[in-house]
Amino acid sequence: MSERETPTGDPEQGADPRVLALLRDGTPANGLDLAPWWRANVAALATPPKRKSRSLQTWMQFAAVFVVGLSLGFVGRGGQASTPAKTQTCQYSESERSDLVAVLNAAAKNRGADWTPRQSVVLMLCSTCHTGQTATNLATLNLTASSL
Amino acid sequence: LSAENVADRTAKAEPAVDDDARIMEEAAAGRVERFAEIVARHQSPLFRVAMSRLGDRATAEDAVQETFLDVFRGRMSFRKDQPFRPWMWTIHKNVCDAWLKKEHRWKSAAGRKTESAVDAVEERLLVRELLERLPTEQAEAVRLRFFGSLTYVEIAAVQKCPTPTAKNRVRYALQKLATLLDESEPMKVRQP
Numbered sequence: 436m437s438e439r440e441t442p443t444g445d446p447e448q449g450a451d452p453r454v455l456a457l458l459r460d461g462t463p464a465n466g467l468d469l470a471p472w473w474r475a476n477v478a479a480l481a482t483p484p485k486r487k488s489r490s491l492q493t494w495m496q497f498a499a500v501f502v503v504g505l506s507l508g509f510v511g512r513g514g515q516a517s518t519p520a521k522t523q524t525c526q527y528s529e530s531e532r533s534d535l536v537a538v539l540n541a542a543a544k545n546r547g548a549d550w551t552p553r554q555s556v557v558l559m560l561c562s563t564c565h566t567g568q569t570a571t572n573l574a575t576l577n578l579t580a581s582s583l
Numbered sequence: 584l585s586a587e588n589v590a591d592r593t594a595k596a597e598p599a600v601d602d603d604a605r606i607m608e609e610a611a612a613g614r615v616e617r618f619a620e621i622v623a624r625h626q627s628p629l630f631r632v633a634m635s636r637l638g639d640r641a642t643a644e645d646a647v648q649e650t651f652l653d654v655f656r657g658r659m660s661f662r663k664d665q666p667f668r669p670w671m672w673t674i675h676k677n678v679c680d681a682w683l684k685k686e687h688r689w690k691s692a693a694g695r696k697t698e699s700a701v702d703a704v705e706e707r708l709l710v711r712e713l714l715e716r717l718p719t720e721q722a723e724a725v726r727l728r729f730f731g732s733l734t735y736v737e738i739a740a741v742q743k744c745p746t747p748t749a750k751n752r753v754r755y756a757l758q759k760l761a762t763l764l765d766e767s768e769p770m771k772v773r774q775p
Contacts, residue, residue, distance in 0.1 A: 455757075477615045481615040
């Protein structure tokens with residue numbers, strides 16, 4: 436008979452009395468009393484923690500940092516950062532870019548105008564140029580383009 | 584533990600069933616001090632089962648406290664039309680499962696048997712060892728029935744199985760325990 440088959444009556448009826456006695460005597464010892472702790476602390480558990488108000492000293496520290504920032508020119512009008520954004524300059528010269536495009540176009544001629552790798556390489560070139568990353572260089576791109 | 588005793592303990596627990604749901608409702612409504620009654624009422628059976636599963640007193644105490652914290656946190660989501668005890672025992676089971684999974688307490692507890700034997704009677708160790716040799720769900724059903732005093736309907740709810748399956752798990756477990764007891768007779772002889 437499997438576990439899922441309908442049983443007949445109480446499982447404990449007819450069970451080995453030694454087992455029932457052992458379960459009675461082997462019941463883990465008690466002695467735990469958490470109720471006093473709960474009586475003392477349950478109210479605190481139910482209260483959402485208060486937002487800690489900042490002391491005057493903390494506000495003074497914030498103000499000091501702000502003043503130092505202002506004097507160094509990091510803070511401009513209305514608290515906006517005044518440091519100018521870096522000018523995005525392409526790391527490749529015009530002729531280098533022309534060379535790459537020529538390589539890509541030559542490869543595209545054989546493979547059709549909608550040649551997807553060509554578009555991907557051009558996108559990579561643009562993002563490489565205009566985010567200032569230097570991980571890729573034109574030689575690699577040329578190599579990629581010619582190997583494509 | 585005779586069948587009458589279990590039935591008696593279960594019958595004594597029955598009137599508390601409605602009370603538990605009412606107390607949870609009151610605690611959710613803001614009378615949180617009432618929750619201590621839930622703790623006082625259920626801590627012993629929860630501890631006995633945790634102790635049997637985790638094998639270490641400190642860990643079992645932590646597991647029971649964690650269970651009550653989860654029950655307390657869940658007071659807002661507890662639906663008063665659902666039975667409280669299976670809900671609480673399911674939380675307790677999950678807490679114990681998490682302890683066993685994360686901390687491998689059972690293994691470490693087994694390693695500490697020698698030192699824990701100082702304050703534990705050998706029957707307890709024997710019961711733990713025998714239960715460990717049963718299929719997990721059968722051992723769990725026995726713990727819930729004999730240490731937690733749950734009804735078979737409640738055991739079925741905690742184990743997410745039909746009530747007849749819960750009964751059969753206990754039945755087969757008791758049969759296997761009898762067989763294992765025969766095999767471990769030499770251990771019994773050593774008992775005082």
